[in-house]
């Protein structure tokens with residue numbers, strides 16, 4: 002049929018988004034179906050997915066929308082948000098994202114589609130940006146060691162409490178002190194965490210901390226109502242009681258103020274948001290976290306460290322990787338996995354671009370404006386709560402309601418929750434007009450304050466609002482990197498030079514099993530940087546956020562439809578945080594029924610490390626359930642373990658399809674066994690990409706799941722974050738969803754605490770998932786799942802005969818990913834899975850997931866977004882590598898002087914005048930023809946992990962290190 006024969010509505014349908022999101026076209030799909038031995042997608046699904054769990058009816062999401070229509074619709078929704086000037090403060094400030102960073106980092110797929118830098122040879126760019134972030138943190142906090150970003154200030158404070166408990170010498174103490182001028186949302190999150198660990202929280206005036214038997218204390222600097230005070234003596238006195246002192250600090254104020262590290266603090270943490278990252282109604286933002294060198298083994302989250310490569314050149318990688326994060330399972334320090342890397346990079350670039358002088362100018366201007374505001378209101382007879390401040394004033398007012406009314410009428414948001422006072426926080430976007438408006442609101446329209454005159458008086462009198470002893474005297478940002486990219490041309494090229502070192506989805510397929518590195522479509526990304534979404538303060542009155550509320554509401558309804566659950570919380574900022582929130586809901590449910598003694602969590606041996614790490618965070622005892630030789634949960638072992646603990650059984654955490662990449666036939670039985678002992682089923686939703694439209698957690702019989710919106714629902718990985726891990730629950734758990742101390746969340750439990758600083762988590766990236774679902778519709782979402790399964794089975798089929806596929810389900814099918822077993826090959830040839838992973842770089846590919854869930858294997862998840870052509874290219878690379886392994890095995894290639902052992906190869910290798918390898922340069926760098934047309938060069942050779950961990954350096958190396966080369 003020629004195009005002329007289509008009707009208008011058929012032509013309109015052909016312009017939908019589905020065929021853009023899904024990689025293979027119809028002809029490619031037909032060829033792939035034939036290759037795997039299925040007559041149609043339906044037939045393949047019939048063969049693959051157990052009948053017993055198939056959804057009886059389709060999704061109810063509506064029809065696929067074109068990109069243009071969906072964008073127009075969402076724009077109209079976004080415009081319902083009222084963007085007032087925000088002076089609320091409380092840890093969130095408006096900021097100017099430098100445009101060179103906005104366009105070339107935040108809006109650039111080279112940065113936002115990259116994965117967590119587990120393969121450092123092809124990730125030196127973002128590793129350098131993160132190292133810069135650590136340096137910024139170290140300089141501003143005055144401490145020795147920094148990590149590379151946490152989820153937000155409040156969870157960073159909770160992590161500080163955990164660290165304090167681990168390292169405090171006051172072993173018998175069980176209480177943590179939180180000063181009463183800590184931000185309320187931080188206190189809320191810390192309380193939730195403390196309750197789960199069984200710690201007591203004591204609050205009171207900061208000075209009161211010394212009067213309690215505590216293992217740690219949290220102070221805020223400047224305080225939440227703006228006060229700047231010298232904490233030196235207080236910190237010393239608290240430390241005398243053997244307690245650990247953490248200080249939550251404002252990053253911009255630290256540019257001018259003496260650092261908490263210099264005052265003796267053990268931990269300094271805070272949000273890096275106001276370094277160029279939009280408020281976005283709560284996130285995503287990176288938190289910084291610094292501590293003493295002595296506590297490095299207790300540091301939560303990732304640390305970037307300097308090591309060297311096989312050519313002896315400095316090279317970066319994640320340090321202490323094996324003891325890090327969730328890999329230690331229930332012994333982990335925290336469950337942090339996905340953690341705001343993109344936003345940490347933005348903040349570090351902000352510091353690079355402005356440099357120490359630029360930052361001082363910005364901070365000084367903010368402070369000057371605050372001084373002018375203070376002088377003006379004091380001159381008019383109003384009183385301030387504090388004599389010393391940086392950017393925040395607490396102004397005592399007689400008629401608070403009238404002031405707030407005038408502010409609302411003028412389009413200004415002030416802090417409203419203070420007794421007899423309003424709070425006003427200024428930021429780098431504040432200008433003279435704002436000051437005039439604020440004077441009108443506080444003093445009336447005829448206030449008569451002359452800003453310039455006040456300014457001149459202040460210049461003449463000096464700045465007494467920061468006590469002399471609290472002026473920063475130590476240098477900041479002295480490293481070269483912060484002092485050479487201050488013109489836009491230089492900055493542009495610096496960002497580009499780092500981007501070029503990294504392999505992201507805009508170069509080739511990233512087949513990481515369990516990570517679902519699918520298309521992050523441009524139309525999905527565009528709304529993220531609309532000011533209607535970016536400029537909203539998370540604690541703005543809910544009426545001003547009608548657009549957000551509508552978007553969140555519609556998205557929640559769709560996700561409930563997809564998951565088969567009854568209620569949803571958008572609060573958790575990552576999958577692991579979702580696990581934490583879901584387990585809390587389970588515990589609270591048991592408690593509400595008088596069964597608070599249930600304290601055992603069953604976890605199959607194949608589970609992702611965050612599962613046991615999260616269970617540990619809510620004080621559940623992990624009991625491991627065995628898997629059988631096919632990778633399935635061993636039902637006999639499950640029955641036995643469940644019976645053994647029986648009335649102590651709290652829940653099971655199970656992943657579906659299993660982490661082994663198959664649809665377990667017995668999943669319903671697993672749920673039944675656990676339920677029969679009164680336990681709950683937590684179904685880890687990371688693998689929703691194999692469920693959407695075909696089955697669902699609710700339908701299968703589980704009670705709660707998190708969804709990784711940064712996997713299945715298209716939020717990009719950002720080089721290791723942001724992410725969103727909302728949880729869906731059945732109705733009986735709905736009363737236990739997290740709420741928030743500052744903003745009431747109507748769909749949450751009435752008396753529940755918070756798990757994140759912001760009520761709806763990282764709200765500003767929700768438009769990505771929203772756009773995806775809107776553009777795909779019911780039909781597209783289901784088709785995406787089907788093609789994801791087709792692509793995985795096609796890869797498994799093509800690699801068959803070359804590699805063993807470790808686990809298969811019914812009819813020899815895999816789900817949306819497959820595991821190939823390298824152990825027999827390693828045995829025979831000495832070539833390791835690491836060699837294969839690094840050799841893939843030479844072929845222009847990122848390695849699949851390595852040694853998870855089974856050591857010595859690779860887990861490949863192609864996703865529906867990859868075309869047949871790309872899958873073929875990847876399979877060709879894998880098959881060539883298999884042939885190379887055979888050459889090592891047969892002795893044709895030397896056991897170590899071979900391209901696998903020496904991979905990846907760099908330009909430095911190829912240009913080396915002393916090339917003396919037993920193989921030629923072409924074999925090294927251009928192993929197949931396709932690579933010649935599109936070569937990606939790893940920027941360093943293989944990196945020495947052991948050396949890096951023995952000589953832990955987590956700050957920027959001096960320039961001499963690079964010159965020594």
Ligand SMILES: *Cc1c(COP(=O)(O)O)cnc(C)c1O
Nearest residue numbers: 338339515575576577609687724
């Ligand atoms: C990715 C993943 C998680 C953790 O998600 P984060 O967002 O990184 O915290 C948990 N479980 C499984 C199976 C995963 O693949």
